[in-house]
Amino acid sequence: xxxxxxxxxxxxxxxxxxxxxxDLEFILKDKVDRITSTGFDLLIELPPENLYVxxxxxxxxxxxxxxxxxxxxxxxxxxRNFLLVNLRSAYNDLSVLLKMxxxxxxxxxxxxxxxxxxxxxxxxxAFYKGVSRIAGCDFNIEIPPGIxxxxxxxxxxxxxxxxxxxxxxxxxxxxxxxxxxxxxDMKIYNLIAIISRFDWKAGIFPELCLCSAIEELLxxxxxxxxxYIRMLLCELFRISNHLYFILNICNILQYDIGYSxxxxxxxxxxxxxxxxxxxxxxxxxxxIGGVKRNIEEExxxxxxxxxPLLFENIRRIEKIMMDxxxxxxxxxxxxxxxxxxxxxxxxTGPNLRASGVRNDLRKDNDFISYRDxxxxxxxxxxGDCLERVIIRFREIFQSLKLVNQIINNFPEGDYIKKIxxxxxxxxxxxxxxxIECPHGIFKIYMEVGERNIDSLVIKGPSVNSLIMGEEIIKxxxxxxxxxxxxxxxxxxxxxxxxxxxxEY
Amino acid sequence: xxAIFKSNLNLLVTGYGCCKQDIFAVQGALYDIxxxxxxxxxxxxxxxxxxxxxxxNKEGIIRVLNIYERMSNPRGVIAVGTCVLNKNLFSKNSxxxxxxxxxxxxxxxxxxxxxxxEAFIYxxxxxxxxx
Amino acid sequence: xxxxxxxxxxxxxxxxxxxxxxVYPKERIIIPEGSRGVxxxxxxxxxxxxxxxxxxxxxxxxxxxxxxINKVAGENNRIVLEEFIIDLNKCIFCGNCVDFCEIKAIxxxxxxxxxxxRRKNLRLSKSELIKPSGVTGDxx
Numbered sequence: 001x002x003x004x005x006x007x008x009x010x011x012x013x014x015x016x017x018x019x020x021x022x023d024l025e026f027i028l029k030d031k032v033d034r035i036t037s038t039g040f041d042l043l044i045e046l047p048p049e050n051l052y053v054x055x056x057x058x059x060x061x062x063x064x065x066x067x068x069x070x071x072x073x074x075x076x077x078x079x080r081n082f083l084l085v086n087l088r089s090a091y092n093d094l095s096v097l098l099k100m101x102x103x104x105x106x107x108x109x110x111x112x113x114x115x116x117x118x119x120x121x122x123x124x125x126a127f128y129k130g131v132s133r134i135a136g137c138d139f140n141i142e143i144p145p146g147i148x149x150x151x152x153x154x155x156x157x158x159x160x161x162x163x164x165x166x167x168x169x170x171x172x173x174x175x176x177x178x179x180x181x182x183x184x185d186m187k188i189y190n191l192i193a194i195i196s197r198f199d200w201k202a203g204i205f206p207e208l209c210l211c212s213a214i215e216e217l218l219x220x221x222x223x224x225x226x227x228y229i230r231m232l233l234c235e236l237f238r239i240s241n242h243l244y245f246i247l248n249i250c251n252i253l254q255y256d257i258g259y260s261x262x263x264x265x266x267x268x269x270x271x272x273x274x275x276x277x278x279x280x281x282x283x284x285x286x287x288i289g290g291v292k293r294n295i296e297e298e299x300x301x302x303x304x305x306x307x308p309l310l311f312e313n314i315r316r317i318e319k320i321m322m323d324x325x326x327x328x329x330x331x332x333x334x335x336x337x338x339x340x341x342x343x344x345x346x347x348t349g350p351n352l353r354a355s356g357v358r359n360d361l362r363k364d365n366d367f368i369s370y371r372d373x374x375x376x377x378x379x380x381x382x383g384d385c386l387e388r389v390i391i392r393f394r395e396i397f398q399s400l401k402l403v404n405q406i407i408n409n410f411p412e413g414d415y416i417k418k419i420x421x422x423x424x425x426x427x428x429x430x431x432x433x434x435i436e437c438p439h440g441i442f443k444i445y446m447e448v449g450e451r452n453i454d455s456l457v458i459k460g461p462s463v464n465s466l467i468m469g470e471e472i473i474k475x476x477x478x479x480x481x482x483x484x485x486x487x488x489x490x491x492x493x494x495x496x497x498x499x500x501x502x503e504y
Numbered sequence: 505x506x507a508i509f510k511s512n513l514n515l516l517v518t519g520y521g522c523c524k525q526d527i528f529a530v531q532g533a534l535y536d537i538x539x540x541x542x543x544x545x546x547x548x549x550x551x552x553x554x555x556x557x558x559x560x561n562k563e564g565i566i567r568v569l570n571i572y573e574r575m576s577n578p579r580g581v582i583a584v585g586t587c588v589l590n591k592n593l594f595s596k597n598s599x600x601x602x603x604x605x606x607x608x609x610x611x612x613x614x615x616x617x618x619x620x621x622e623a624f625i626y627x628x629x630x631x632x633x634x635x
Numbered sequence: 636x637x638x639x640x641x642x643x644x645x646x647x648x649x650x651x652x653x654x655x656x657x658v659y660p661k662e663r664i665i666i667p668e669g670s671r672g673v674x675x676x677x678x679x680x681x682x683x684x685x686x687x688x689x690x691x692x693x694x695x696x697x698x699x700x701x702x703x704i705n706k707v708a709g710e711n712n713r714i715v716l717e718e719f720i721i722d723l724n725k726c727i728f729c730g731n732c733v734d735f736c737e738i739k740a741i742x743x744x745x746x747x748x749x750x751x752x753r754r755k756n757l758r759l760s761k762s763e764l765i766k767p768s769g770v771t772g773d774x775x
Contacts, residue, residue, distance in 0.1 A: 145518040145571050146546040149528070152520040174567070175520070177559040182594045190698035193729040194593055200522035244525065263532025264655055275667040281522055281618055284729050292734070492520045496559065536656045589724040589754070590699070614750045615757055617727035625659055627750035
């Protein structure tokens with residue numbers, strides 16, 4: 001037992017690393033409270049044979065109680081191959097990463113074996129298993145061309161009784177386009193330039209996640225002006241993403257007034273974003289230690305001029321939509337997510353808040369410096385499609401309030417710290433970083449060598465929403481399926497970073 | 505191209521990728537592409553021009569070529585974005601461009617990652633004016 | 636009743652309002668300052684020479700390798716830029732080349748109307764990159 005204890009050491013920065021056989025609680029006895037209070041992730045390295053024992057301990061121990069299945073990713077390179085499983089606890093904010101080393105040849109087969117073991121404890125892990133298609137299934141809906149952004153990255157098999165769905169099976173074979181090692185031989189400034197394609201509905205969040213992870217490793221502290229510029233961009237992108245969500249809903253309902261009004265307001269926001277960053281969709285604006293360029297006084301007054309217009313127009317859109325009883329009738333009481341199902345499948349963000357759980361990283365952790373500003377987190381009750389639309393409207397108004405506060409007390413100072421970017425050297429280590437993006441919690445796990453990134457795992461929140469979509473469309477009628485799946489706000493860029501079962 | 509294209513043009517967008525939101529932004533009230541009688545349709549039989557954009561793997565290429573076969577003559581292809589014009593950003597060996605150039609006729613190449621909506625309108629209008 | 640009168644005035648006011656639609660080919664959409672378009676080679680205002688000395692830093696750091704640079708030894712052993720080709724088929728308009736240029740010889744222009752029917756027409760050489768940013772040829 002003594003030498004096990006010697007291997008337990010906290011690393012610089014973010015992660016506590018453990019290597020153990022069993023008896024988790026004995027080692028973690030005093031540390032659990034400390035780990036959960038700091039908000040770090042617990043990384044456990046274990047051989048694949050011990051997986052069953054460790055997961056059973058994590059699930060059933062009354063002090064740990066990891067009941068949420070976050071996700072499962074593979075990382076494959078010429079140096080190291082491993083599987084990464086993320087488990088979380090709804091009771092005490094514990095977040096655990098299980099890392100299992102594998103041989104490079106059998107990583108696909110061991111992937112399925114691991115999913116089998118996890119499937120005994122967690123319902124959501126069944127998606128990762130190599131299940132064959134539904135027996136006797138005739139309806140196979142392939143992706144039709146010309147469909148909306150967000151529903152175009154998966155096929156769906158449906159077994160229906162008259163017009164009620166009985167079984168559904170989602171296949172993501174079209175969306176697997178990523179190489180295992182796209183980041184090899186790539187400098188960090190080039191990785192920042194292309195990483196925003198992982199979430200193209202709100203492009204700043206992957207960059208922000210990567211840069212703040214590296215800053216955490218270098219122990220850099222930002223200036224106040226850089227922090228405020230980052231927060232301003234976060235809120236602008238959040239408004240743009242939610243408007244895009246509402247216009248897609250309007251497009252499915254064939255509601256043309258809302259569609260074109262949302263487009264006009266979104267163009268206004270994108271114009272503001274382009275004035276600041278230089279591009280409409282892919283900003284490439286966050287740098288390590290600050291941001292790329294300063295915000296002039298003219299830009300701030302431009303934003304100040306546009307804010308009341310935006311507020312007035314979005315209010316009007318909300319009023320028009322919510323006064324129309326046809327829209328209410330169509331959206332109400334379909335696609336209901338209860339609180340337990342949402343927690344079980346690991347859904348985060350507005351979808352979770354719509355079903356009544358108060359969870360917001362901006363409030364809970366000290367994310368950038370949201371502590372200075374006053375805002376509320378809107379929480380719904382029912383968890384149906386209508387609630388998810390209303391939550392987006394309320395979040396837009398909160399974001400407008402935040403932008404107003406940020407502009408009015410914009411601090412002076414430098415916008416970047418001068419560091420030698422091309423010759424960057426850091427201490428080797430392991431980092432995992434969470435941020436709150438408009439769809440949920442965006443997570444990056446990486447292992448860093450002296451000069452470059454050895455392994456990088458990107459996990460978006462839309463994966464969990466998609467897995468839950470398989471569950472909640474059961475029992476709904478056929479014409480509501482696209483509406484329900486659209487109301488989950490799936491961002492296809494996050495789907496392509498996860499590796500799933502494939503059949504060809 | 506035929507003279508029919510001068511009066512009416514039906515577009516069909518395939519694939520998934522970042523260019524899709526900027527292509528559909530053209531339908532909004534600020535740009536309003538329906539002034540030129542250009543419509544977006546959902547079935548390949550109705551479409552005149554196929555807009556190819558975004559990320560494709562082996563399965564995706566087969567589906568695009570199937571959709572192109574179902575379209576009726578006269579027909580053509582617009583290629584939008586760097587992922588189609590050169591190669592997929594995240595994958596080193598993607599063969600979409602080689603497949604497309606060997607089998608179909610590409611009328612217009614639109615560079616950019618993603619291109620602005622004006623660039624897309626410019627490309628479509630150039631096809632209408634040259635025919 | 637009050638609501639009807641209110642709505643009537645809103646609709647009546649809309650008759651005289653300018654529409655938000657930009658009639659695109661006739662009037663241009665205003666592109667904000669600092670927007671990233673095609674790379675433009677700067678000229679020295681006095682001698683009208685190209686500032687770029689062909690050090691090749693931008694082609695090294697480009698994430699997709701879209702810049703090709705040829706340089707020759709000129710008189711007095713000075714290195715002179717011979718050809719500067721940018722391949723728009725590969726370019727992702729990230730702007731890293733502008734950031735890393737030490738003598739500030741290139742900038743991003745506002746040129747956005749880009750569409751060609753041949754793939755090789757999108758390889759822009761030095762003589763086309765010198766031109767001031769504007770509209771690439773009218774077709775009406």
